[in-house]
Amino acid sequence: MEPGSGLQRRGGAGREFAAGGSPALSGPQSRRRKQPPRPADFKLQVIIIGSRGVGKTSLMERFTDDTFCEACKSTVGVDFKIKTVELRGKKIRLQIWDTAGQERFNSITSAYYRSAKGIILVYDITKKETFEDLPKWMKMIDKYASEDAELLLVGNKLDCEVDREITRQQGEKFAQQITGMRFCEASAKDNFNVDEIFLKLVDDILKKMPLDIMRNELSNSILSLQPEPEIPPELPPPRPHVRCC
């Protein structure tokens, strides 16, 4: 299977994603299978970054303290997930990478950043230092991420309001300094705003993307995201400074 072969240009779909638009029709060129289930319209890669303990993994999970496979979770750990969401009549497959355990700023391989269409940057509203780390994370984004990656800043642990150290306004202000960065607060523990985070990010990505780019976004390879040398041979051009605070 060629990467992205499940994606076909939709006849007459254009680049508008009107809400409630008609469902995508299967193109006549669906060679892969005679009667395949409706393939995904888009595949998008999303990474979750942030300092240790801010709840990155929890944002990717639904049941944080209630999992069967403790062995999977604590011994081996979840590497990434594929989740399907439907938005604006489009079916989108998200490949979500949690970077837990790689919290040192320079230890996340650049491959994660390079291929991400969406980056969720998380801090803990009850831990000032995780907020103060944000500029360092932004430097990594500026250095490695695609310039058109959508950025979403998430103040997590809204369920711990009594211990709050960072006001909502501080989070908003930080996000405002960075072109195109969205902001929200969430509680992964209560699942508050969590699904919305992914939907919001996908919505922003879709709004920005021309159709022709979307078709072959992701390779089907896990190996492409295996660790690589600290300094990759070719770096994408740095993001404009306007993004950096």
Place this chain on the structure above:
Amino acid sequence: MAAPCAEMEPAAAPRSPGAGELVCARGRNRKAVLCQRCRSRVLLPGAATFARRELFLPSMKKKTTALLASNSPDGDMLQDHWLVDDMFSFENIGFTKDVGNVKFLICADCEIGPIGWHCLDDKKSFYIALDRVSHE
């Protein structure tokens, strides 16, 4: 622990009880494949083909057994699987980190698992064990 990433047996009649009605005439899954626990949708009907291959999956319920303990007998040798050649064929699925050259597949929502198996040596084979999922 896991079987080597060698050849795969061609589609054959499933051995799991009742599995026959799950496979359509073209060897595909007649029903949607769901997580047994949280009903998260793993595969749509028709998205996968039936495949028989002996694969060892660690037990789903044991809390402390390390998947890493390669000589651990705590698990099942499973025969009947749904096979897809593209990870984006899944509606929802989770991948564990590497265990040797294998990634185990788990429910993307509640993380029960392993429900499936993927070998990094074969980028086009992703297996979901029939015995570890529900069908609807």
